[in-house]
Amino acid sequence: MSSCIFCRIIEGSIPAKIVYQDEHTLAFDDINPQAPVHTLVIPKRHVASVQDLGESDQALLGRLLLTCTKIAKDKGLSESGFRVVANTGLDGGQTVLHLHFHVMGGRHMSWPPG
Ligand code: AMP
Ligand code: ZN
Secondary structure (H helix, E strand, O other): OOOOHHHHHHHOOOOOOEEEEOOOEEEEEOOOOOOOEEEEEEEOOOOOOHHHOOHHHHHHHHHHHHHHHHHHHHOOOOOOOEEEEOOOHHHHOOOOOOOOEEEEEOOOOOOOOO
16 A cells, blocks of 8 residues: 555545546545635656656646646636645645645635745
């Protein structure tokens, strides 16, 4: 069994509220939502962060972002807007070392983030 919590969600060994999946990506609602809509979009292959993507991952990166916009559309955020965030590394505030995009919306987001 994987030691990575998001790989365990992919394996199905820990539960998550999965809202979408395709061959390469999985989307599930964040367990500790910080906005009315807060969904995580991840690759099904373990990749630690955006820094660990290479030239050969262009299609995967495109698929991940297209999945983010699909989730936003499905959750009714297309008109109001939303935020897509990939926290990266220590200063970026990344706590789970499996690449994930946060798709957040349903309230106004302030800038800059804390
Ligand atoms: P980050 O701090 O950017 O690495 O984001 C990690 C996110 O994963 C946080 O928003 C957590 O609430 C979320 N999270 C951690 N464990 C789970 C889980 N089992 N199911 C859903 N979301 C999770
Ligand atoms: Zn993983």
